[in-house]
Structure formats: structure tokens, C-alpha cells
Amino acid sequence: MTTSTSTTLQPIPGNSLTRFLSDGWVTTWRNLMKIIRVPEILLFSLIQPVMFVLLFTYVFGAAIDIPGDGYTSFLMAGIFAQTVVFGSTYSGSAMAQDLKDGIIDRFRTLPMSGAAVLVGRTNGDLVINTLSMLVMMGTGLLVGWRVNSSPLEFLAGVGLLLLFSYAFSWVMAFLGMSVKSPEIINNASFLVLFPLTFISNAFVPSENLPTPLRVFAEWNPVSALVQSARELFGNVPPGTIVGEAWPAQNPIATVLIGVSVLLVIFVPLCIRKFATISR
Amino acid sequence: MSFIEAIDLVKTYSPKGSPQVRALDGLNLEVQQGSVTALLGPNGAGKTTTVKVLTTLIQPDSGSAFIDGVNVVAEPQAIRRMIGASGQYAAVDQNLTGFENLLMVGKLYHLGTRVARQRATELIELFDLVEAQNRTVKGYSGGMRRRIDLAGALVIRPPVLFLDEPTTGLDPRSRLGLWEVIERLVADGTTVLLTTQYLEEADRLANSISVIDNGQVIAQGTADELKASIGGLRVAVTLVDESQSENARTLLTRFGSGEQAILTGRTLVVPVQDGPHALAAIVSAAAEEGIGLHDAGMRRPTLDDVFLQLTGRSAQTDEAETESAA
Ligand SMILES: Nc1ncnc2c1ncn2[C@@H]1O[C@H](COP(=O)(O)OP(=O)(O)OP(=O)(O)O)[C@@H](O)[C@H]1O
Ligand SMILES: [Mg+2]
Numbered sequence: 001m002t003t004s005t006s007t008t009l010q011p012i013p014g015n016s017l018t019r020f021l022s023d024g025w026v027t028t029w030r031n032l033m034k035i036i037r038v039p040e041i042l043l044f045s046l047i048q049p050v051m052f053v054l055l056f057t058y059v060f061g062a063a064i065d066i067p068g069d070g071y072t073s074f075l076m077a078g079i080f081a082q083t084v085v086f087g088s089t090y091s092g093s094a095m096a097q098d099l100k101d102g103i104i105d106r107f108r109t110l111p112m113s114g115a116a117v118l119v120g121r122t123n124g125d126l127v128i129n130t131l132s133m134l135v136m137m138g139t140g141l142l143v144g145w146r147v148n149s150s151p152l153e154f155l156a157g158v159g160l161l162l163l164f165s166y167a168f169s170w171v172m173a174f175l176g177m178s179v180k181s182p183e184i185i186n187n188a189s190f191l192v193l194f195p196l197t198f199i200s201n202a203f204v205p206s207e208n209l210p211t212p213l214r215v216f217a218e219w220n221p222v223s224a225l226v227q228s229a230r231e232l233f234g235n236v237p238p239g240t241i242v243g244e245a246w247p248a249q250n251p252i253a254t255v256l257i258g259v260s261v262l263l264v265i266f267v268p269l270c271i272r273k274f275a276t277i278s279r
Numbered sequence: 280m281s282f283i284e285a286i287d288l289v290k291t292y293s294p295k296g297s298p299q300v301r302a303l304d305g306l307n308l309e310v311q312q313g314s315v316t317a318l319l320g321p322n323g324a325g326k327t328t329t330v331k332v333l334t335t336l337i338q339p340d341s342g343s344a345f346i347d348g349v350n351v352v353a354e355p356q357a358i359r360r361m362i363g364a365s366g367q368y369a370a371v372d373q374n375l376t377g378f379e380n381l382l383m384v385g386k387l388y389h390l391g392t393r394v395a396r397q398r399a400t401e402l403i404e405l406f407d408l409v410e411a412q413n414r415t416v417k418g419y420s421g422g423m424r425r426r427i428d429l430a431g432a433l434v435i436r437p438p439v440l441f442l443d444e445p446t447t448g449l450d451p452r453s454r455l456g457l458w459e460v461i462e463r464l465v466a467d468g469t470t471v472l473l474t475t476q477y478l479e480e481a482d483r484l485a486n487s488i489s490v491i492d493n494g495q496v497i498a499q500g501t502a503d504e505l506k507a508s509i510g511g512l513r514v515a516v517t518l519v520d521e522s523q524s525e526n527a528r529t530l531l532t533r534f535g536s537g538e539q540a541i542l543t544g545r546t547l548v549v550p551v552q553d554g555p556h557a558l559a560a561i562v563s564a565a566a567e568e569g570i571g572l573h574d575a576g577m578r579r580p581t582l583d584d585v586f587l588q589l590t591g592r593s594a595q596t597d598e599a600e601t602e603s604a605a
Pocket of ligand 1: 279292293294300301302320321322323324325326327328329367
């Protein structure tokens, strides 16, 4: 058997863990560079939630009567949840775009970890989502939102929202690789995510909804996320009637279970899909 | 065993709403170490599919492939340590600069930052991209992207290099430059498998040519062997009036060495036994039968003739494209 050309460059020593971390960092770096070089992505993912905060506060705020701190405080958890759920869509369209551009083909001919590419992808979205959370919080505080809980609870609330969006990013990354078209991902996710976020307790208390919608809202994981965030931020209006469904009674547990289930299913699915995908 | 060996590769695609495509239909290929082998074939022949199987991008439905004895399907990561690949369409990150693209590839080969930087700098120079190196690839021309992509394939100085239509979209100067790079790599012992639509390129670079059609290798040899295999001199005539092509074809075939004359556009070509004699006979017979000729001549077979003879199609016509797309 022959040996390779003597001048071929050899890898520096490392084990699969250090290589995975290094590959994960390099692909995360690449996605962060994209955020820096194409600022429109960040700009538009920030404008929408800010617009929602302002529109809902001033248009619906007067019409919807919420006891306690009023509508703005009630609304914020809903907007946070909606934004991070929609933010995960980016994982899908960016994955589809990378596939189209052939950069995934390049990665797949390199001796790197395929899982690291996906980690880099979802990490990049976590950064975008974190930034939009910060901007939304600033906007919220300006229009009268107040956190009525301990710093620890507040951080737990933020963590839960980001965790949920992270899990959703993996779902979207899988869809992006399956559909292979950034446009379809954007349009299709709009059709799914709009009802998912609106038929929930995000913008109006779900107890007032007609029965079929109310049942849907009570079982909707987005409702659980919103309810958890409201509890952790101390924004639950006094006298709120909590639905009887288990998720409505145990929102934080529901979110944690939901996140685990999504990750357990979609992380391996994504890795398997990635291993055979090509432009 | 040859350095690169593909045995009986089969790959089918089942696109939604259209019939199944047999992209590879029992393809066999052998590449000797240190050689340049060209895969030559019309559009849709299966060149890209072959390269994708060998570079671990897709898995064949059946058959096997080895590079330096390593099983491509079973040990993709080991293969990826020894190959460099550049696909038919440039695979670069649009939002990174040219330099950053190469740096990223070096890091993903785990060369360490210092070596990855050094190598990126060398390659930027080799491919004449010094001025553009700190601009994002988004602003590059097609040819510049192509060059960054090719440079990406050379980062580790791989013993085996796969280039799918490497010079498509390059201007003549860059094409010549790339040929020189490839020749230097081969002098250093690199084994190269490339696909090309340009017969001239195969003629100049390749020690061995495999002609592919419908997912199979239908002929294999050096350019000279292939030319010799389809017989000696050709007589080629160009018709004045295309409507006479059937009569003219019969006429040429009559004076040829046995095979049918092949028509592309208004040009007819037929292999002949005794060149000058056949040419004179064809010209006078055409005059007698009232077939108008623009020109008539004799020539040695080209790779294009090989192509025509073997596939019934010209290598570089649009006809082949529409045929495979249909
Ligand atoms: N992803 C795919 N889905 C469906 N069919 C495909 C796919 N990729 C290739 N094919 C089909 O497989 C056949 C071989 O394609 P391939 O790309 O290997 O040809 P090629 O020789 O590289 O052609 P070209 O010169 O146009 O690049 C074609 O008929 C093509 O339509
Ligand atoms: Mg091709």
C-alpha cells in the first residue's frame, strides 16, 4: 500500500471532544460574522418585536382590560415568546440557504464533525434571539413593563424562553434540510407559527376564547411558555383563571418536558440527515 | 488494486413527479497513483454523481469505491483526511472574505490557526487573489469565487484531488494558470481526477481519459489510444444546404471505412481508409449528385470525434443539454 504525498499537512493532535468544540466554535464564528456583515438580518429580527410591543400596547392596550399592572405587563411575556419562536425560523432558512450555496457540500468533504455545523447554526440563532430579547426588554421597560420578581426568577424566565427557542431551532434546522428552500421555510413557518402563537394566552387571556380554541390554547406549548415567563417575571394578573389541563397547571414542567422531547427527537434526526445531505 | 477504484457503482434518483433517473448504472473506474484522469461525458452523463460518491457526499445504492485501499462508503472520515474537492459550483461562504474562507477550511482540517493562516496566505498568492483577499466573497466575480473554491481544495496539499469542471467559468488566463497549478501538483505526486467539458483540457492535462455516458464508462485510455481506437483519418464536409443532409450522409457513408457518417449542424464526418483518395472521390461524387459543399477536408481524429462516435452526440452542443434535461 502506498502512503500519501510527504508534504500533505497533518492535523494537530486532538481528540474527538476537542475537535468537536473547535469545529463548533469555527462554525459559530462563521454565523456570527454573518450577523455582523449582514446587519439587516438582526435589524429586521429586532424591528418586528419592537413594533409588536408598541402596536399592542397602544392599539389594544386601551381596549383590553387586564387587572393589576395592566395590559403592557401582561403582554410582554407573550411578545417574548412569540419573538423567540419566530426567531428560530431563521435556523431553517439559513440551513436551506447554506445547502443551496453549497457550503454544506464543502463542510461535508472536510474531516470535521457534522454535528458541529448544526451546533454552530443553532448557537448563532441563540445569539440573535438573546439580542432581540434585550432590545425588547428595553422597549418594554420604556412603555411601562415592570418585573415583579427576584433577579433569580427573572433570569430563570429569560433562560426558559431562550431554551425553548434553542429547541425550536433544531426543529427548524431539520425542516430547512428537508425542504431545501429558504423561501418555502419562511412562508410555511409563518403559516404554522402564526396560529401557534396567536391561539394561546400570549396576547389575550385564554379563558375568554371559544371552547375549541380555549382547549387548544390550554394544551399549546407556547401557552405554557408564556405562562411560565409571566410567573417568573411576576406579571400574572390577579384573579387569572388557570385552565384545568395539566400543561396549564404545570407550565414550567411542561416547557422543560417539551424542550427535552424536541431535543431528544430532533438533534439525532438533524445529525442523521446532515450526514447524507448534498446540494 | 488501483489507487482510486470504483466498482459497479449504481445510484438512482427518484425526483418527485418524474421517472426514476439512473445517474450511475454500474460504473467502473480505475485511477493510477500520480496520474491525471479526466472524466469526459455529455451533460447528465453522471460525472458529478461519480465525483460526489468518491468525495463522500452521496452514498451509492450499490457497488463500492476505494481510495488508497480505504473504503469510501464505510470510512468517509478517513477519506476526507486525504482528499481535496472542488465541486461543479463554487462552495464558498458569501459573507466571509476570501482569506477567511480559506482560513476556515484550514481550521476545519484541524491544522491549527498558525498553519491555517500561513496556508491561506500561500493559496491567496497562488490564485492571484491578493488584492481581493479582504473583501467578502459576495462581491467577487464568478471566476474569483471559483478560484477561492479551488484553493479550498488544496489547503492540506491532499494526495488526491477531485475537481468537477474546474475551469468552467474561468477566463483564458485563469484557465491556463489553473492548468499550470495542476501540472505542478501532479509533478509533486498528487493524483487528480477531474471532469471536463473541454476536450482540449482533457487532451492537455490527462494521462488517462474515461468517457462516461448514461452512468457507465464506455471507453478508457490515453487521448492517443482513444483516437486510434476509432480508426484513422476523417473526411469532414460542410453542406451549403441543410436539406441535402440525408443524401450527403448516404454518400459519405458509401466512401467511408464502414461506419455511418455523423451529422452535427451542417457538418458531416466519416472515418475513411485511404484519406486523399476518399476525399477526392467524395468531392467528385458530390458534384455529380448536385450536393453543394462549402468546404471539404481531411483530418486526424479529435477527441470530439471519439465522443461523437461513442455517444452519438457532440461533447459541447446544447443538444446534449436539452436531451439530458428532457
Ligand atoms: N439531486 C438529483 N435529483 C435528481 N436527479 C439528479 C440529481 N442529481 C443528478 N441527477 C440526475 O442524474 C443524472 C446524472 O447527473 P450528473 O450531475 O452526475 O451529470 P453530469 O455528468 O455531471 O452532467 P453536467 O455535465 O451537466 O454537469 C442526470 O440525469 C441528472 O438529471
Ligand atoms: Mg456535473
